[in-house]
Amino acid sequence: MDLIRFPEMSRGELRALRQTVDGAFREFTRIWGDPLENLFAPLARLLTFLENLLIDSPWILVLAVLAAGIWLASRSWKIALGSVLALLVVGYLGMWEDTMRTIAMVAVCTLVAVVLGIPVGILMAQSNRMNAVVTPVLDMMQTMPSFVYLIPVVMIFGLGKVPGVIAVVIYAIPPVIRLTNLGIRHVAPDVLEAAEAFGSSKWQKLRDVQLPLALPTIMAGVNQTIMMSLAMVVVASMIGVRGLGQPVLQAINNQYFTMGVMNGLAIVAIAIIMDRTTQAYGRRLQKHAEAGK
Amino acid sequence: MSAPQEQGQAHGIEIRNLYKIFGPDAARHLPAVKAGLGKEELHDRHDHVLGLCDISLSVPPGRITVVMGLSGSGKSTLIRHVNGLIAPTAGQVICGGQDVAAMSDVRLRAFRREKTAMVFQKFALLPHRTVLENARYGLDIRGLPAAEADGRARRWIERVGLKGYEGYYPRQLSGGMQQRVGLARALTNDAEILLMDEAFSALDPLIRVDMQSILLELQKELRKTIVFITHDLDEALRLGDKIAILRDGAMEQVGTGQEIVLRPANAYVADFVREVNRGRIIEAQTIATPAAPGAALPGFTVKARSKLDRVAQRMVEAGAGAAQVRDPQGQLLGVIDLPAILNAMVNSADAESEE
Ligand SMILES: Nc1ncnc2c1ncn2[C@@H]1O[C@H](COP(=O)(O)OP(=O)(O)OP(=O)(O)O)[C@@H](O)[C@H]1O
Ligand SMILES: [Mg+2]
Numbered sequence: 237m238d239l240i241r242f243p244e245m246s247r248g249e250l251r252a253l254r255q256t257v258d259g260a261f262r263e264f265t266r267i268w269g270d271p272l273e274n275l276f277a278p279l280a281r282l283l284t285f286l287e288n289l290l291i292d293s294p295w296i297l298v299l300a301v302l303a304a305g306i307w308l309a310s311r312s313w314k315i316a317l318g319s320v321l322a323l324l325v326v327g328y329l330g331m332w333e334d335t336m337r338t339i340a341m342v343a344v345c346t347l348v349a350v351v352l353g354i355p356v357g358i359l360m361a362q363s364n365r366m367n368a369v370v371t372p373v374l375d376m377m378q379t380m381p382s383f384v385y386l387i388p389v390v391m392i393f394g395l396g397k398v399p400g401v402i403a404v405v406i407y408a409i410p411p412v413i414r415l416t417n418l419g420i421r422h423v424a425p426d427v428l429e430a431a432e433a434f435g436s437s438k439w440q441k442l443r444d445v446q447l448p449l450a451l452p453t454i455m456a457g458v459n460q461t462i463m464m465s466l467a468m469v470v471v472a473s474m475i476g477v478r479g480l481g482q483p484v485l486q487a488i489n490n491q492y493f494t495m496g497v498m499n500g501l502a503i504v505a506i507a508i509i510m511d512r513t514t515q516a517y518g519r520r521l522q523k524h525a526e527a528g529k
Numbered sequence: 530m531s532a533p534q535e536q537g538q539a540h541g542i543e544i545r546n547l548y549k550i551f552g553p554d555a556a557r558h559l560p561a562v563k564a565g566l567g568k569e570e571l572h573d574r575h576d577h578v579l580g581l582c583d584i585s586l587s588v589p590p591g592r593i594t595v596v597m598g599l600s601g602s603g604k605s606t607l608i609r610h611v612n613g614l615i616a617p618t619a620g621q622v623i624c625g626g627q628d629v630a631a632m633s634d635v636r637l638r639a640f641r642r643e644k645t646a647m648v649f650q651k652f653a654l655l656p657h658r659t660v661l662e663n664a665r666y667g668l669d670i671r672g673l674p675a676a677e678a679d680g681r682a683r684r685w686i687e688r689v690g691l692k693g694y695e696g697y698y699p700r701q702l703s704g705g706m707q708q709r710v711g712l713a714r715a716l717t718n719d720a721e722i723l724l725m726d727e728a729f730s731a732l733d734p735l736i737r738v739d740m741q742s743i744l745l746e747l748q749k750e751l752r753k754t755i756v757f758i759t760h761d762l763d764e765a766l767r768l769g770d771k772i773a774i775l776r777d778g779a780m781e782q783v784g785t786g787q788e789i790v791l792r793p794a795n796a797y798v799a800d801f802v803r804e805v806n807r808g809r810i811i812e813a814q815t816i817a818t819p820a821a822p823g824a825a826l827p828g829f830t831v832k833a834r835s836k837l838d839r840v841a842q843r844m845v846e847a848g849a850g851a852a853q854v855r856d857p858q859g860q861l862l863g864v865i866d867l868p869a870i871l872n873a874m875v876n877s878a879d880a881e882s883e884e
Contacts, residue, residue: 377816424653427653427654427655427656429614429649429653430647430654430655431651432614433641433645433647434643434646434647434667435642435670437638440670443667444670445655447656449656449657521729526726
């Protein structure tokens with residue numbers, strides 16, 4: 237027996253295997269493509285609406301609303317002012333529209349990730365079996381090269397916004413789920429016992445004790461999710477998501493150094509704005525933890 | 530065997546033949562434990578922990594019952610059976626004619642909400658709620674209107690001496706103040722059973738005595754059924770109308786403080802009470818002897834329930850060598866003299882070992 241060559245399947249068998257799976261998936265796409273597309277249509281509409289709102293409104297109004305939102309979340313003039321300056325520079329350098337598209341994209345992806353991720357995290361915290369099932373899935377979502385799951389997503393949805401959102405959410409949702417789970421599991425057992433001793437139902441325990449005490453941790457997860465969705469904008473642009481990723485892609489293909497750097501820095505600027513804002517918000521949620529009057 | 534309960538009267542708690550074995554296969558080991566398998570053998574041979582072993586205890590209504598024992602003796606385990614936080618392996622916890630261990634989830638929740646409140650060793654306050662919000666926590670869970678809950682919580686916050694701190698967060702308060710919040714939270718719940726698991730153990734000695742005084746003061750008017758856990762004999766003697774001593778999950782002795790100090794049931798309890806200041810525990814009536822018929826009574830009078838150290842002090846001050854003991858109705862119970870007092874105040878075991 238040959239010990240050097242690995243005993244692999246024959247070429248023919250391997251091809252047959254691939255063809256069977258591909259065929260089955262193509263069949264699945266043919267049957268389920270349209271229903272799935274309809275299912276996700278509201279998501280596409282939401283994203284388009286938000287994009288248009290940000291792009292078609294007077295820029296000064298958009299800037300003012302963004303600044304107000306940032307201030308409300310962070311209660312920090314420094315962060316609000318810094319954000320306004322950064323956005324002004326980005327706009328002046330001709331990237332206003334793309335920036336707005338990217339902000340809309342990240343906002344929708346984060347929303348979807350939070351709406352799906354927090355309940356999954358809660359379920360994982362309540363049940364060890366759920367935890368054992370979901371954890372490897374999350375590991376896979378985080379380590380699988382994103383191009384691999386882009387293939388089936390594009391086969392089903394074609395190029396466009398929805399596959400972009402799905403790809404970004406798959407990549408960016410694990411931190412919300414993980415940190416929701418972690419935050420709830422780390423709630424001090426004596427406080428939980430007190431809740432129980434006073435007759436809390438499961439739901440009351442979750443609402444009054446577990447979620448509020450886990451909130452800072454959950455916010456850290458949301459923050460990471462935002463950062464990871466921003467990191468995906470270039471990849472998403474490969475399947476037709478418009479925004480700051482597309483010029484970067486173009487710059488790579490044509491070796492436009494300045495164009496690449498400028499758009500890259502715009503992405504960094506949005507990342508820093510969102511990071512500082514959500515972190516400041518997270519700290520504000522913990523005001524009870526800060527001692528002193 | 531459930532006697533009909535009168536409305537509005539505090540319930541006592543009857544604990545009957547309670548066993549708790551911790552481990553995945555508790556029920557299987559129960560017969561062996563009932564047949565006398567000890568805590569250590571159970572642990573070494575079967576890897577299960579014997580938490581409680583054949584505990585029967587009657588907790589009288591409107592009184593403070595103290596459960597005492599060293600660390601790991603099963604005190605927390607026992608008190609958690611009263612509100613069903615732990616389910617027994619065998620036995621019953623009867624309260625108001627119902628077995629807590631047999632209640633459905635819904636009933637148990639209602640029982641915890643309406644009949645019990647608990648104070649914890651590590652306070653277990655909700656760190657994200659203010660003092661006021663912590664105090665009204667029990668009422669929030671019951672779904673009381675916010676205004677009423679606030680009003681009731683404020684009253685109790687004032688009673689435990691925290692007026693003005695309503696808006697503070699627990700982390701801004703000292704340990705003693707935090708436990709006052711814990712007490713206010715329990716009292717605001719307005720339940721007839723109060724469970725206190727080493728409630729004062731984490732406090733330093735002076736604060737601790739303060740808290741004991743607050744509790745005794747409140748209890749005079751509230752008359753709740755209190756189960757109080759401690760590993761401190763002085764605390765037990767000061768608070769307990771009835772004291773139960775646990776050791777390795779088994780009940781060693783149950784009685785009043787005096788009974789336990791004067792007549793320890795075994796060497797373990799005797800060791801426990803050795804260091805105690807007997808003069809502060811024993812009452813005059815306990816050692817009074819009947820006056821000899823016809824003999825003249827001493828001129829000095831002391832109250833039946835006065836403690837011996839006070840009696841001795843007053844007699845020495847008055848220069849009296851003997852005294853009559855009379856109950857609050859003025860009934861003569863007997864006479865005592867200084868040698869008898871001194872004799873009772875000296876621990877007999879200690880006196881022997883000195884010789
Ligand atoms: N959930 C559990 N699983 C296994 N063993 C337990 C569990 N809870 C308690 N025990 C064991 O039961 C025994 C009694 O514990 P318990 O906490 O009731 O003691 P305690 O008297 O309250 O002690 P302490 O003064 O330290 O609070 C101990 O041996 C402990 O290890
Ligand atoms: Mg304990």
